[in-house]
Amino acid sequence: MTLRRANNSGAAANNKEGESMGLFGKSGEKAVVHIEGMTCGHCVMRVEKGVAAMPGVKSSKVDLGKKEGTFEFDPAVVTADAIKAKINEIGYKA
Numbered sequence: 001m002t003l004r005r006a007n008n009s010g011a012a013a014n015n016k017e018g019e020s021m022g023l024f025g026k027s028g029e030k031a032v033v034h035i036e037g038m039t040c041g042h043c044v045m046r047v048e049k050g051v052a053a054m055p056g057v058k059s060s061k062v063d064l065g066k067k068e069g070t071f072e073f074d075p076a077v078v079t080a081d082a083i084k085a086k087i088n089e090i091g092y093k094a
C-alpha cells in the first residue's frame with residue numbers, strides 16, 4: 001500500500017484481485033547456475049536447448065563468458081536442482 005509508483009500514463013489500476021505482478025506469470029522463478037566445461041557456442045546451444053526442452057522451463061539463457069546459465073521456470077513443475085541435474089546429464093558441470 002505504501003509502495004505507489006508514479007504513473008502518468010493514466011492506465012487503469014487493475015490489480016485489486018491479484019497477487020500476480022509479473023509479466024511472465026505469478027509462479028515464475030529464476031535460477032542462475034554456474035556451469036563449467038563449456039568451450040564454444042555449440043556447448044551453449046546444447047545447454048540452452050537441453051534445459052529449454054524440460055517441462056516447466058520458461059526461458060533458458062547461457063552466457064559462455066560468465067560460465068553462467070539463467071533459467072526461468074515454474075517451481076510447481078520443475079526445480080533448480082532438476083535443471084542442474086539435466087546440465088550434468090548433458091555433459092557439463094553445474
Ligand SMILES: [Cu+2]
Pocket residue numbers: 038039040041042043044
Ligand atoms: Cu563447445
